[in-house]
Amino acid sequence: MPMTLSRKEQSVVTREAVLDSAEHLFSKNGVSKTTLEKIAQHANVTRGAIYFHFRNKNELFAAMLDRAWQPVHESLSNCTKHEDVSVMCALREAVVTAIGTLRSDSRNRQVTDILLNKSEFIDENARVIHCVRSNAQLAISNIRQALQHGVQRGELSTALDVNVIAQLIHAQLSGTVHDVLRYPYLSPVDSCICAIEALFLLIGEKYSMYLADASPQYSCT
Structure with a gap:
């Protein structure tokens, strides 16, 4: 029954x-x-x-986007809660995992593809861009908070400008997502993850107080 x-x-x-x-x-x-x-x-x-x-299609669109990308935002937000690993290691893992979901999570990939390739930000759909901006702002805010936490814990140099580096990391993340979906043959996921690793390596070499944070965790050979 x-x-x-x-x-x-x-x-x-x-x-x-x-x-x-x-x-x-x-x-x-x-x-x-x-x-x-x-x-x-x-x-x-x-x-x-x-x-x-x-209430309308725009609100439905925003809920669809939130459902797919909320795990990514939670992962970035949780970077300040790990006591057993440094903030930079946790942040790098969160960003690499976010890129990896484009291959492993069909919903995440499809929703992101809708956002990039199936949406027109004109006329009545122009309001959809508000949730796109909010999504980016939330990601940048979570990255910024993680970096600030790393500075406060003494893991990152006080010379690190959290606003600039947060923008840099997000630009790499969003650009990578764009390239994977728009130019998959030119930008395979593995190569894009290696690019993320290279970025964190450079940031770590300049600002990390721990050598381990500058060591890549993903094989790019």
Whole structure:
């Protein structure tokens, strides 16, 4: 006998189904050509069910983006919580893992592909760029906090400008994501991870108080 879901559990199932359908249709047809009506039909729910969870397509888009990239933001945020490894090692691992998810996590890759290749930031979709900027700002803020924590713990030199280096690391991360999805044959994931390692090696050699932080953890031979 099938188990009956509670109202709360059914609400969660419906929300996930809507997000799954939006992700599929955005990827297949593009954001501008995908309506809430089409998403409702694909998810086999009413438009009212969609509006119960999301006020409009932009809010739905933002939730889809958050679902895919929240683990990355959490990983960056947790870099200040590791007591057994240095902040730079934790930060490097978080960034390398974020790049690796483009190969290992189909949802992350598909949502990021939608963001880069299936979205038009004009007309009614121009508001979508707000969540894109918020996503970048959150990543930069988490990286900046991790670097500041490293300085406070005495792991990084006080000469390190946390704002500049946070921007540098994020630029490398976002640029790598862009290149992997736009130019996969020119920018395979392994090569991009090696580039990330090289960046952290340079930062570590200049600002790290520990030699181990300057040693690459990924084989680039």
